[in-house]
Amino acid sequence: MQRIQISDTTWNRLLALRQGDRAIASAEAGYRLYAPIAGAREPFVLAQVGQSLDGRVATPSGDARDVSGRDGLVHLHRCRALVDAVLVGIGTVKADNPRLSVRMVSGPQPVRVVIDSRGLLDGSEGLFHDGGAPVLVFRSAGIAGRPLPAAEVIALKPQDGGLAPADILAALQDRGLGRVLVEGGARTIARFLEARLIDRLHVAISPIIIGSGPAGIRLSPIDQLACAHRPVTEVYDLGSDILFDCRLERDFGALRASGRQGQQVRVANQG
Ligand SMILES: NC(=O)c1ccc[n+]([C@@H]2O[C@H](COP(=O)([O-])OP(=O)(O)OC[C@H]3O[C@@H](n4cnc5c(N)ncnc54)[C@H](OP(=O)(O)O)[C@@H]3O)[C@@H](O)[C@H]2O)c1
Structure with a gap:
């Protein structure tokens, strides 16, 4: 297993x-x-x-702050700094009120994206008031929702009860x-995974046993293990946490086909 320690030179590269x-x-493993x-x-x-260790991301009451160790968090902030946008579902905003910013390493701030198809955000959430990177919110077309301070709201036509990840x-x-980090939660990652629109899945495991609470990834049930995803995986030692870097089979043909057929119906600036 390769230990990840990144020098300033490598990070700047x-x-x-x-x-x-x-x-x-x-030559560093981090590169x-x-x-x-x-x-x-x-x-x-x-x-x-x-x-x-037992695949949980929070306690049943929603305490999720210290699931990852310090090096797992640094890893997450590195990932944020290397993408253009970081995306979460409404469940994560309601549970964690996250800033979705880069604080533990140097680097640019990604645009913040929330999927809120039913217009449940009320504008009081921290990311609308922290003066950070721009915020984009995806809603289903026809949902009015509350005005959101300094956010751009993008309305998409829903399909099969949700917004198509390709759209x-x-x-x-x-x-x-173009470079997007889907940071959670489980239902949001599941939708992108089931649409085969994820290139890489990083699972960082911290040596803590919670014993109950939500899982990190929840997919539709399968009967046979033969139907399970078995990605090509490399394992890295982050320090406090162990990282599984999984290559997934993605289908960006679906993105080209779906995304260019005019699914986006309205864009509004709010604030
Ligand atoms: N440890 C970690 O790495 C990590 C990271 C992030 C979050 N979390 C934890 O995960 C938990 C939240 O996860 P979650 O699964 O409950 O919520 P979530 O994935 O954050 O949000 C799910 C909701 O987002 C909306 N959504 C997502 N994708 C959509 C799509 N394609 N179309 C329409 N709506 C979509 C849906 O809202 P509607 O139902 O309103 O339509 C869905 O119910 C929290 O406990 C949080 O702490 C952990």
Whole structure:
């Protein structure tokens, strides 16, 4: 297992690669882990879960703050710094009130994206008031919702009871946001996974046993293990946490087909 320790030189090379520069490769394991994200030419979707040894991301009452160890959190902040946008579902905003910003490493701040198909955000949430990176909110067309301070609301036609991940990614791409980190929660990651729109899945496991509470990924039930995802995986030692870097089979043909058929019906600036 390769230990991840990133020197300032390597991190600066990764940030340069993210900006499109012809960066000099580094022999450090960290370069090998992060270069596919920093060097991705659009579109690229990374999903990340920080979970306990028993696969939980929070207690039943929703306490989720310290599931990941310090190095797991630094890893998450590195991932945020290397993408254009970080995306979460409304459940995560309601449970955690996250800032979705880069604080534990140097680097640019990604645009923040929330899927709130039923218009449940009320504008009091912290990310609308912290003066941070721009916020985009996806709603179902026809849902009025409350005015959201300084946010752009993008309305999409719902399909099969939800918003198609391909339409969401296409709308982000139209805004120059091609590298996307899907940060949770379980239902949001599941929708992108089941749509086969994730390139890489990072599962960071912390040596803590919670014993109950929500799982990091929840997919439709299968009967046979033969139907389980078995991604090609590399394992890294982050320090406090162990990281599984999984390559998934993605289908960006679906993104091109769906996203370019005019699913986006309205864009409104609010604030
Ligand atoms: N440890 C970690 O890595 C991590 C990271 C993030 C979150 N979490 C934890 O995860 C929990 C929240 O996860 P969750 O699964 O309950 O909620 P979630 O995935 O954050 O949000 C789910 C909701 O988002 C909306 N949504 C997501 N994708 C959609 C789509 N394609 N179309 C329409 N609506 C969509 C739906 O809202 P409607 O039902 O209103 O339509 C859905 O119910 C919290 O406990 C949080 O602490 C852990």
